[in-house]
Amino acid sequence: MFANFFLNFESMKTFLSLVLDTRRKKKDGSFPIILRLTHFRKTTSISTGFSVPKKYWNSRKTEITKNYPNADSVHRLNNLLLKEKTKANDIINKLYDEKKLHYMSIDDVKNRIVKNHKYVSFIGYGYSLVEDLKKSHRYGTARSYKGSLSILRTFMNGRDLKFNEFNYSFILKFEKYHLSKGNSLNSLSSYLRSYRAIFNKGIKEGLIDREAYPFFNYTIRQTPTKKRAIDFKYIKRIVDLELPKDTTLFRYRNYFICSYLLYGMNFTDMAYLKLENIVDSRLKFRRKKTGKLFDIKITDTLKEILSIYTDGKSQQDYIFPIIKRSSLEIQEREIAWERKRYNAGLKEIAKLCGIEEKLTTYVSRHTFATQALLKNIPVMAISAMLGHSKLDTTQIYLKSLPTTMLDNYHERVSNF
Secondary structure, X not given: OHHHHHHHHHHOOEEEEEEEOOOOOOOOOOEEEEEEEEEOOEEEEEEEEEEEOHHHEEOOOOEEOOOOOOOOOHHXXXXXXXXXXXXXXXXXXXHHHOOOHHHOOHHHHHHHHHHHHOOOEHHHHHHHHHHHHHHOOOHHHHHHHHHHHHHHHHHOOOOOOEHHHOOHHHHHHHHHHHHHOOOOHHHHHHHHHHHHHHHHHHHHOOOOOHHHOOOOOOOOOOOOOOOOOOOHHHHHHHHHOXXXXXXXXXXXXXXXXXXXXXXXXXXXXXXXXEHHHEEOOEEEEEOOOOOOEEEEEOOHHHHHHHHHHHOOOOOOOEOOOOOOOOOHHHHHHHHHHHHHHHHHHHHHHHXXXXXXXXXXXXXXXXXXXXXXXHOOOOHHHHHHHHOOOOHHHXXXXXXXXXXXXXXXXXXXXXXX
């Protein structure tokens, strides 16, 4: 008995009513018919899109009177209004059943009703997230979402795509379209991961039900990437390579070696390093991607390279000549441009050092991880040095053991 009373008491805190909003008279003399939402003694209004003159509204029955002249069927019009109220009540009841209603503000409840009233554009919502990411200075993720959404718009030939249309069969059609053009499975994987993230955010905001999640039965696949680590002898060749100090290749070689000596630091984190990050012969900084704090001892080799770029600078200056503007958005572009030039320069360095493997910004990070493994450094320690929160991520870096290491193992089991 007491449980039923409590349930009724709780449900009475949030309710809807159809009313004529007589505070807002329209130019034609009519007044909007609204859903008045009450939630914990606060009220707000939700438009139904209909309006009638005051004399044609029955406030007791909360419906349009039968003599209303501007409708082919007043009965049908009242049914539409009742249907809108029923749909909104269903959303409230679902929030109550999920034990969410009690912790929501009236604006939260209203947004759930308004957004569920009509399926939201998946593409439009995706672009709104791009703008939010930019405001949060997460420009890399914003670029990733924007690029993926651009591909989706091309596939849709300019037509809109609603959340409820982004389903399992749609993903299969998109996959077939993408691969039929000769594109790689890994690029498909990249796009689908962006779409999955957007869909998950849409679920959290109540734009679509969790039951509609299209990735329950679809696995995002990708082909294993080629081994990115190089042999240590090549690292030594890069270190010993004689290059004129006033050339870009000299700078790019230094970037590569610094990255290797700083636990395989990625290029973006290197770009944001300032002199103030050097404290007591150590480099202290936070990763842009994860916010993880690093505290790395500056070795003699690293100190020698850093001195080339720190002399005559103030504490607030960037160590490497990559970022030159103050705008965060422009800084991200500067990093992207320099990374592109850096990768092109690494190709030239690879030729000069006789390295046949592809040399990119990622190679220093993967090589550091592999060499740490070869030096019998525990995987837990390697994971910490790389800044990974999960060992699974570290295993991706270490999954392709060097062939020389495998050869040694083979000799151990082959000697009779």
